[in-house]
Amino acid sequence: MAGKSAFGNLRKLPSGRWQARYTGPDLVTYRGPSTFTTKGDAQAWLSVERALISQQRWTSPLVRAAEAAKEVERRRASTFAIYAEQWIEGRVTTRGKALRPSTVAGYRNALDVHILPAFGTLPLDEINSAVVRHWRGQFAVRGNDSAGAKAYSVLKAILQTAEDDELITRNPCRLKGGGSTAKVRESVALSPVELAALVDAMPFHWQALTLVSGWCGLRIGEAAGLRVGDVDLTTGALHIRQTAQYVGHPARLVLGPPKSKRGIRIVHMPDHVTEALGTYLGTKAGTHPKDFVWTRGDGQPISRHTTLKAFQTATASIGRAGMVWHDLRHTANTLAADAGATQATLQARMGHADPKVSALYLHTSQARDQALAAALSRMADPGSGRRR
Template sequence: MANSQGKRRRFGAVRQLKSGRWQARYRDPGTGQLRSADETYATKTDAEVALTHIEADITRGQWSDPDVGKVLFGPYAAAWLKDRTLADRTRERHESVVRLHILPTFEARPVSSITTAQIRSWRTARLSVVGEPTVVKAYQIMRAIFSTAVDDELIRRNPCRIKGADRYDVPERPILSVSEVYALADAIAPRYRLLVLLAAFTGLRFGELAALRTRDIDTANGALMVRRSQAEMQTGALFDKAPKSAAGVRPVAYPTELQADVERHLAHFAGPGRDGHVFLGPQGGQLRRSNFRDDWIKARKRAKITADVHFHDLRHTGNNLAASGASLRELMTRMGHSTSRAALIYQHMVSGRDREIADRLGSMIRKARGDADS
């Protein structure tokens, strides 16, 4: 109860409370109900100034219900994730990042209370315990959640405004020579020899290679048709998914010099039938990173590759080898990197510029293999 009532104003009113502090009151522009400002003030003048700001916000259409911003971050983030249309693996990664790296700090805080300074402090703390790529991903998700909160009028401005926090510089990865690629192929278990060669000389990703079926290989034209990519859930479940963009579905020519390896592999190691997987695990099941990793590490040691070369570095190597003489568009098409893809039909690709790229790679193979044999 108030012990004094301020004089009537054109907008709202102020009154002094028993505590001696002053309260500002006004009509909610949406419901017409009387409501109080979020805080009380030391002086009557301060309360009147607060009313002036509220009135100005309402006039400009910038006023938002203060109670809306009291929604807790945890439930709001959960609803945000539920509303997203995401691939299963992407959803699993998002949920994991939110659960492990965001909620421990922000779950119980009101959305409207989270500031840029708090996010900066959180980011610094996370960088001290986990890798930068993980923190960048967490920050990107945070920024997206708050962008939706702005659209939902829970907050006026996105607090994720830390320059450069949404990206990181990828460290330079090693590039192998053609001779080193073949040293790895010669050193690895025979069932994985073609996997290494195709990764290097077509630039396909591990998931794309693992998802290849026998019907995807056109031995007559020396080309692969990439239609899908294998994904693995945290539970260990494997499934084939469509590429992230239309550019991911593409024909890729391979060098003629790999033809004998392709035919030998199909005859001895591929799954049965046209729909059988080209690459299988050691027990005949689906190939997965976990049942390939040990073979890769052993082959790297046998081949005397001292650098910490990852399998994905073969794709990086192939990208660099193919870049010689290829236009940016041709290279992006071959690597599946284009966000908007021209209508290129299969016959044109295998007999045109992509075949020329594969032939140039073939000449590199002949030269490297010839030097090794001499």
């Protein structure tokens, strides 16, 4: 059965399916890309073709098919892996400055280990929320949720840039809390007595380092980057000017500025820390101002792994197994708050970029709260001279 529509021709085939055709502006007859299940489907195809002609946007269906095939090929060639490499190469800070080497290394590790194996070969627009949700959930199943949170944050940032570049219509990373992880441990703050016991339990060549970290709050990268010329034993001052970190695989030493502008600072040591550091430096023969204060066996700056075994043994010996080196910075913050440091002083001493971080120690110091409770108790004592 054949019939003529307002535009083109329709024909019902013996199979029951419908065929559509029309004569184009170039006087060539064109058939539908395939037969149609219903007459309405065939008419709909003809309506689209007629609309293209009316709008003067018509081109040969053969040309359009070839262009569509090229677009599919182009899209499949533009994989997530290719875009991610461009993203990491062009990534800068919010102030338009180059990223710190450690930040780049963190992105690189997240991509190589976790993201590219899952999404690298996919075109950007084939990464959907369901796929991302399943991928993120696998980290919790494997007990590696912290790595999952970091990798998810990197994936989200890359795909947000892709959305901004109008390469995808919407970022599929929309999991609530996908970039965060439940805190698995509370930070440890040692008392002065516990800190002294820890120092005694450490090998001599790490005792001054433990004191500087536990009383002055230097980050391990800041302590690693400290040079002999940065130490003023006369005034008891440490000049924090740079950090030393090992980044990438294989690891390479990178010297750079502290974590933020506030990280460049002068930290004054308590007398007993100054004395211990002076004693330690006195054992280093022929030191030069540019020499690093603490080094590995090969003469290179230390890393958090350098002291790991000794630190684990020492913390276990004082009943604090499970501590990490960064807990010494937490200890220093808490001790400074207990000693009466203001928020501004604590922020300057610790190099906190965000004052809210310093405020946390002022609000949560248990020793300070206990002292306050004791003072309130004295006020409530009838014999304390309080007003009635």
